Amino acid sequence: MDLNLSDEQRLLRESAERFVAESYDADHRRKMTNDPLGYSPDVWKQFAELGWLALPIPEEFGGLGGGAVEIGILMETFGRGLVSEPYVATVVLGAALIDRCGNAAQKQASLPKIADGSLKLAFAHSERAARFDLAKVTATANKTSQGWRLAGSKIAVLDGHAADEIIVSALIHDHHGPSGRIGLFLVRATEPGLVISDYPRLGGGRACNIELSDVHLPEDALLGDGHDALPAIEWAVDRAMAALGAEAVGIMQTLLDTTLEYTKIRKQFGRPLSANQVIRHRLADMAMQVDESRSMALRASLKADSPPVERARAASGAKAKIGKCARFVGEQSIQLHGGMGVTEELEVGAYFKRLVAFDTLFGGSAHHYSRHAQLGRSA
Amino acid sequence: MDLTFNAEERAFQSEVRGFIAKNLTDEMKRATALTPSVFSDPDIGIAWQRALHRQGWGAPGWPVEYGGPNWTPAQRWIFETESARAGVPNVNVMGVKMVGPVIIGFGSPEQKNFYLPRILSGEDYWCQGYSEPGSGSDLSSLKTRAVRDGDDYIINGTKIWTTHAHHANRMFALVRTSDGPRQQDGISFILIDMKTPGITTRPILTIGGDHEVNQVFFDDVRVPVVNRVGEEGKGWTYGKYLLEFERGSGIASAKLREGLKAIADLAASDLTGRAIDSPDIATRISEVEVDIDALEMTELRVLSALQTGQNPGAVSSILKLRNSEIRQAVTRLGVDVIGHDALAVEPMRPLYRLNHEPAIPEDMLTVVPEYLNGRAYTIFGGTSEIQRDIIAKMMLGI
Numbered sequence: 001m002d003l004n005l006s007d008e009q010r011l012l013r014e015s016a017e018r019f020v021a022e023s024y025d026a027d028h029r030r031k032m033t034n035d036p037l038g039y040s041p042d043v044w045k046q047f048a049e050l051g052w053l054a055l056p057i058p059e060e061f062g063g064l065g066g067g068a069v070e071i072g073i074l075m076e077t078f079g080r081g082l083v084s085e086p087y088v089a090t091v092v093l094g095a096a097l098i099d100r101c102g103n104a105a106q107k108q109a110s111l112p113k114i115a116d117g118s119l120k121l122a123f124a125h126s127e128r129a130a131r132f133d134l135a136k137v138t139a140t141a142n143k144t145s146q147g148w149r150l151a152g153s154k155i156a157v158l159d160g161h162a163a164d165e166i167i168v169s170a171l172i173h174d175h176h177g178p179s180g181r182i183g184l185f186l187v188r189a190t191e192p193g194l195v196i197s198d199y200p201r202l203g204g205g206r207a208c209n210i211e212l213s214d215v216h217l218p219e220d221a222l223l224g225d226g227h228d229a230l231p232a233i234e235w236a237v238d239r240a241m242a243a244l245g246a247e248a249v250g251i252m253q254t255l256l257d258t259t260l261e262y263t264k265i266r267k268q269f270g271r272p273l274s275a276n277q278v279i280r281h282r283l284a285d286m287a288m289q290v291d292e293s294r295s296m297a298l299r300a301s302l303k304a305d306s307p308p309v310e311r312a313r314a315a316s317g318a319k320a321k322i323g324k325c326a327r328f329v330g331e332q333s334i335q336l337h338g339g340m341g342v343t344e345e346l347e348v349g350a351y352f353k354r355l356v357a358f359d360t361l362f363g364g365s366a367h368h369y370s371r372h373a374q375l376g377r378s379a
Numbered sequence: 380m381d382l383t384f385n386a387e388e389r390a391f392q393s394e395v396r397g398f399i400a401k402n403l404t405d406e407m408k409r410a411t412a413l414t415p416s417v418f419s420d421p422d423i424g425i426a427w428q429r430a431l432h433r434q435g436w437g438a439p440g441w442p443v444e445y446g447g448p449n450w451t452p453a454q455r456w457i458f459e460t461e462s463a464r465a466g467v468p469n470v471n472v473m474g475v476k477m478v479g480p481v482i483i484g485f486g487s488p489e490q491k492n493f494y495l496p497r498i499l500s501g502e503d504y505w506c507q508g509y510s511e512p513g514s515g516s517d518l519s520s521l522k523t524r525a526v527r528d529g530d531d532y533i534i535n536g537t538k539i540w541t542t543h544a545h546h547a548n549r550m551f552a553l554v555r556t557s558d559g560p561r562q563q564d565g566i567s568f569i570l571i572d573m574k575t576p577g578i579t580t581r582p583i584l585t586i587g588g589d590h591e592v593n594q595v596f597f598d599d600v601r602v603p604v605v606n607r608v609g610e611e612g613k614g615w616t617y618g619k620y621l622l623e624f625e626r627g628s629g630i631a632s633a634k635l636r637e638g639l640k641a642i643a644d645l646a647a648s649d650l651t652g653r654a655i656d657s658p659d660i661a662t663r664i665s666e667v668e669v670d671i672d673a674l675e676m677t678e679l680r681v682l683s684a685l686q687t688g689q690n691p692g693a694v695s696s697i698l699k700l701r702n703s704e705i706r707q708a709v710t711r712l713g714v715d716v717i718g719h720d721a722l723a724v725e726p727m728r729p730l731y732r733l734n735h736e737p738a739i740p741e742d743m744l745t746v747v748p749e750y751l752n753g754r755a756y757t758i759f760g761g762t763s764e765i766q767r768d769i770i771a772k773m774m775l776g777i
């Protein structure tokens with residue numbers, strides 16, 4: 001039992017902190033907000049050079065063989081800088097799904113390219129009617145003589161516009177009709193029949209909706225051998241929630257630091273705001289919730305490879321708790337900044353919006369408390 | 380980073396389990412489960428303290444030279460967790476965890492030789508004389524006065540919320556020996572024999588129907604000066620040192636988890652018409668469970684920091700605050716889970732020695748008293764408001 005950082009982990013955190021401090025300042029963030037790409041290809045190249053894109057990829061495919069804890073360390077620091085590069089889409093979700101579901105040839109074709117920065121991915125899974133139910137997929141993949149024919153609609157695809165290839169989930173229909181199995185298909189972004197409508201995402205970066213109409217794919221577009229991909233999807237989304245939880249912790253810490261500074265400087269009635277007990281107690285509650293969130297994000301990371309129910313309960317527990325804390329810390333940061341907190345002139349709003357996006361993504365607190373409860377009964 | 384135990388730690392875990400299996404009687408277990416106050420009654424608590432002492436585990440936090448077992452923080456974690464899981468008695472902490480560390484830190488060699496073995500063996504039973512009717516959160520405004528008369532102090536005044544004063548043979552108290560420029564000055568830390576003439580004790584019943592706390596009166600009570608710990612007038616420093624122990628040796632989550640499990644078991648039983656089938660109840664159980672998970676991780680983070688010699692700092696206030704709030708959430712949930720059976724009042728104590736058939740199932744008897752008495756968790760040991768002051772000052776610098 002030891003929760004101290006190893007030397008390697010400490011170095012990772014220091015290099016990430018240095019990067020954010022030196023290259024990811026307020027000017028950079030402001031530029032990114034109005035950027036049609038939503039991220040910087042130069043920064044992506046730096047990520048590759050720093051080894052961060054290779055972090056969770058197995059060593060045999062050019063990676064560093066890191067785990068969820070290392071991803072969490074990086075993501076918390078990304079949160080402090082409000083980093084908008086498509087890291088979750090490509091590395092946390094994309095690489096993980098290929099590593100878990102792909103066959104040897106598919107892994108060899110993709111993973112080294114993710115690690116060196118030459119391949120960006122996105123994961124198209126959510127559908128409007130499914131809400132947050134990962135098992136509910138209506139997009140179809142029909143077996144054809146040459147391979148597959150995909151049709152359907154996907155929403156809220158993180159960074160889909162930036163992806164070279166998109167992993168699309170669809171119900172497999174083989175020669176006997178619907179199989180009841182979900183398959184994952186690797187689709188090139190330029191594939192005929194694939195239409196991407198992208199939009200600026202709440203809190204930075206971009207997302208898109210995707211229409212697939214008669215997209216013809218070769219046989220080997222299906223990742224792996226056609227086993228039901230749902231357990232892998234749940235596994236990957238749980239990992240992504242742990243990573244996003246760590247990012248939220250970094251965001252909350254920055255909001256707390258900023259708000260604390262402001263209450264010391266801002267004077268009303270002849271004294272700093274922080275001289276008022278009601279303000280001090282609010283900040284104490286915020287600090288406490290940041291700390292609880294840090295504990296929960298770490299817990300979800302440490303259990304990312306535990307047996308499915310334990311892992312899923314840790315991930316849902318973290319998502320629910322951190323989401324609740326994030327709303328509180330974010331809303332109170334604005335409250336304590338007064339009218340200025342509601343304007344685009346301060347960065348408080350940008351950080352807050354990323355927290356709202358976090359709480360919404362893959363389901364909010366209410367959804368995850370209820371998933372946690374359901375899993376508890378099956379345990 | 381690693382959440383799992385290594386081979387040595389697992390071996391220690393089985394040692395603890397073996398010890399508990401051998402020493403924890405069904406009677407102790409049932410009495411503990413049916414005690415709706417903070418601490419077990421002395422006959423139950425002292426029996427457990429004696430068993431721990433025989434094993435050399437009587438005072439986990441003490442240095443080896445005074446009888447501590449020299450455990451690592453991980454071993455302490457395992458011990459506390461296994462104890463909570465098994466439902467061992469809640470030994471009154473006033474001796475081992477409160478006055479013990481102060482005597483070790485600041486007492487004379489004579490005091491150490493006399494008192495420490497008697498705490499370990501359970502021979503002495505301690506209570507704490509801190510709060511007064513006029514001095515709650517503003518503790519250092521206390522007025523109980525000790526006036527020097529030859530080799531004695533003569534003490535007059537009153538202490539309140541004195542847990543188990545009606546059982547204790549000794550009290551450690553903060554008394555005013557002089558009036559300094561600040562109200563914290565002139566306070567001394569003194570050890571009092573409860574059989575000394577002039578001491579009277581008045582019971583105070585808490586809203587759950589339990590007699591755990593008292594008011595204690597001092598009328599010209601003579602206490603030898605040699606019973607003072609440390610220097611005269613420095614008692615506030617020693618008392619604050621002790622309060623840090625009261626706020627948490629840092630391992631509370633295991634007990635909370637067992638408390639929630641008892642409520643969840645009730646919710647899943649026919650006794651409550653399967654309350655858990657209501658999505659509202661099921662979700663609230665999850666909410667509390669997740670809060671316990673977060674507290675547990677924070678405790679483990681603190682423990683890991685301690686293992687490498689780092690100081691956890693103001694986090695003890697966070698642990699105290701969250702522990703008390705979550706405990707209240709568990710008991711609040713309990714009341715909702717038992718539904719109409721929350722209406723039944725069982726006035727007789729102890730609940731494990733009733734001479735009649737109770738109106739509701741035995742497993743429900745403590746639920747409402749625990750909720751009612753449990754309102755005190757966010758009040759004693761520094762109110763939640765005081766803890767937030769401390770967090771703001773120590774962690775945030777405001």
